[in-house]
Amino acid sequence: MKSLAELGLTARGGAEAQITGLTVDSREVKPGYLFAALPGARVHGGEFIQYALRMKAAAILTDAKGAEIAAKELAGSDAALIVAQDPRATLAQAASLWFGAHSATVVAVTGTNGKTSVTTFCRQIWEELDLPGVNLGTTGVEGAWNHPLKHTTPEPITLHRVLAEAAQNGITHVAMEASSHGLDQRRLDGVILAAAGFSNFSQDHLDYHETFEAYFDAKMGLFRRVLSEDGVAVINLDDPKGPEVAAICTARGQEVIGVGRHPDARLRLTGQRFDATGQDLLFEWQGRARQTRLDLLGGFQADNVLLAAALVIAAGADAADVFDTLQYLTTVRGRMELAATRESGAAVFVDYAHTPDAIETALKAMRPHVLGRIVVIVGAGGDRDVGKRPLMGAAAARNADTVIVTDDNPRSEDPAAIRSAVMAGALNAGGTQSISEVGDRAEAILRGIDMLGAGDALLIAGKGHETGQTVGDTVLPFDDVEQASVAVAALEGWV
Ligand SMILES: CC(=O)N[C@H]1[C@@H](OP(=O)(O)OP(=O)(O)OC[C@H]2O[C@@H](n3ccc(=O)[nH]c3=O)[C@H](O)[C@@H]2O)O[C@H](CO)[C@@H](O)[C@@H]1O[C@H](C)C(=O)N[C@@H](C)C(=O)N[C@H](CCC(=O)O)C(=O)O
């Protein structure tokens, strides 16, 4: 139990209350709880204050609109009322205090693509340095302690519960993803960061943010608001937005570590050579040359690894020790993961590319590792940014020799309509590629693998680590890696 004052909250009329728990969902309210009635995308949480009061909530945190919606019920209740201009931000700070300000060294990463990869590499580096760490994001909590998560960036109550449980499990280092939704909704405002990273910026989530400016601004909240002035910003200077992000951080007085091929990068990539199983890197740290092996496919993984290395250094590790660990890094689940190999040697990769830029990057990254043709299987998610669909089709057609358009979580939408938007982009991209449409994802995978000759490779894009296909409200079990092995076994006559 904690008082409002202990949670940093001031109620109208100076009322006090002893709080027994926090929630944003009226259905979870128990006697003595603080109910945060937040402005939502579909409905204002103020509509549910009446139910929260009925369940004996001791305090209500909301904005002026919420207080107005429930004015009658609030007037007839003795629950404490906290009216905040930005109740999501207030809730984030209160959640941090409820669970006791977290003890771990935390770094966070934002960017359109690469967050899961960078945070996973941070955790792998810490493990190699014998520091108990986890990464927290799209793939859940992974590392010294494992735990599933519903969101890439969990809402603050869950986030601080997870950070507190991680600490109880002896975790001292956490690398977390800062999604643009999470930043916009202030989900990580109460987290104390040692360092924050920026990977890149391209199109995604315009269904939510509406404009590129709003999307970029949401991401910049990580540096403008969450990371304090004495935190370190680690910025990929090779991204067209990188220098602008660095300028924002410098203006706030934060130390900036630039990463990339860019001449101003403190951790600078100077050479990269690819082979069948990975790549060798030449890089400089503060002007001193170094070399490492990376057993990872895809040139972009070097960008992610260097961003992770710089974040771990920024959070206090010794640079030379960090660079010594890079040779031991392993594939991130569902990111350029070798899922199966045909008897001819043709390889099948599963990758989470679900934006136009990621599809282009992933396919371009495969080229130096592949002798023959590249086949790609691609689809776009339902109830998500519609503008990215034709761009994803075009990126696939421009960078692969054969394109198969299929379904990827149609959700509430008509799958055929989503496919035809992707197809239109692919067909309009020009070129001589073969482009076809196979709605059933398992059949698309089987056909894609059947096309492979010696030296060819297939990229199954979009679902990565996911284990389900969401059709309507139903999640059907589906795993690209598993389907790839089943298809190879069937085609080779192993079963
Ligand atoms: C668009 C979005 O981000 N929505 C999030 C937001 O919901 P909302 O505020 O819009 O919800 P709403 O339905 O309008 O309801 C308003 C309020 O009333 C409350 N309510 C509602 C019903 C009820 O009976 N009682 C009640 O109290 C709700 O808890 C909510 O606080 O706040 C909720 C509680 O924190 C989140 O669960 C919800 O995430 C939804 C489920 C979601 O799908 N989010 C995705 C898009 C998302 O956040 N994705 C990002 C990253 C993706 C990426 O990186 O690619 C992520 O970080 O996961």
Ligand SMILES: Nc1ncnc2c1ncn2[C@@H]1O[C@H](COP(=O)(O)OP(=O)(O)OP(=O)(O)O)[C@@H](O)[C@H]1O
């Ligand atoms: N540095 C990068 N630059 C461009 N594309 C990348 C980069 N890193 C990863 N990708 C592509 O983006 C895909 C998703 O990578 P990852 O899961 O690390 O990104 P994310 O930012 O966590 O995505 P999400 O928004 O879904 O959480 C990868 O499978 C790959 O195709």
Ligand SMILES: N[C@H](CCC[C@H](N)C(=O)O)C(=O)O
């Ligand atoms: N976190 C992303 C993942 C997209 C993955 C893809 N499989 C899809 O369903 O669109 C989103 O929810 O937009």
Ligand SMILES: [Mg+2]
């Ligand atoms: Mg992610």
